[in-house]
């Protein structure tokens with residue numbers, strides 16, 4: 001089995017899983033119970049929160065734990081829209097956002113919010129002048145993902161933040177799901193940031209909205225027994241602790257992993273460009289090397305994916321969350337080519353990927369008689 005779909009999800013780290021089992025039994029009490037066992041569980045969660053904020057070097061933030069980045073994006077976007085509607089209904093985002101972001105905006109349009117798409121340059125980066133031109137007095141939210149999940153394109157969050165500094169009514173949200181554990185970033189540039197543990201070796205079902213403490217936000221899940229006012233439900237102590245543990249491990253290996261996947265990507269691209277005339281890369285030089293988007297002109301991506309899968313090699317077309325569409329909306333926007341959008345594969349790498357995996361992929365493409 002060769003797993004090259006690390007962007008869709010990662011295999012949970014065995015140590016994280018073992019720790020999760022231990023913590024589930026040790027901290028089983030409800031953290032909202034007033035007895036000592038409950039208080040111990042709550043203290044463990046508070047310790048994990050301090051560690052996560054410490055790892056992220058967050059100066060003014062708190063954490064709302066959620067089920068994953070989809071929920072974090074929903075809370076960030078709909079929660080901001082609800083909390084700030086008295087200030088305006090204008091929101092800016094980009095056409096490259098993840099479906100869990102886009103779907104929130106579709107819902108908000110139905111509720112009378114006004115959503116504008118920020119223009120992107122030829123490399124898929126936010127056009128700062130275009131963004132500036134769209135900013136209005138009634139703009140309440142700007143939501144721009146840090147690393148694009150299909151292409152690895154990285155947005156310059158610091159430049160965007162500098163521009164937004166002149167607009168105190170605007171909440172700046174970024175989906176940092178694909179950035180976390182891959183690259184260093186400054187969380188203090190952001191008011192809200194969404195992340196998900198299963199993208200960096202953690203367990204599926206736990207994520208976080210990192211939020212500046214002074215940012216207005218309306219919760220979406222009502223009830224009791226909550227860690228904070230934004231998300232009710234008995235806190236999932238062991239899952240929360242597992243997120244901290246997975247993040248710590250991801251941060252420890254991040255720079256080593258980056259160098260490793262950079263070498264793998266270079267080797268992959270060298271081989272593909274030497275061997276296949278139909279090959280076209282779909283990324284700019286500054287994209288993260290963990291996500292390698294390529295097209296084989298004249299081939300249907302879904303057929304390539306199936307042929308590879310039959311041989312035990314797992315890649316994806318588009319993001320796993322939008323699979324099913326026949327062409328990639330993102331590659332179409334980026335390249336303007338239907339051919340490239342129809343034939344694009346996302347090959348995603350991690351510290352677990354080896355040079356032998358890359359070699360086997362290239363050999364398999366040859367065996368498939370790709371031109």
Ligand code: PMP
Nearest residue numbers: 068069070098100149177178196
């Ligand atoms: N945002 C991005 C950029 C993603 O890649 C994903 C996962 N495909 C999500 C959000 C959704 O994350 P989750 O699976 O944790 O809901």
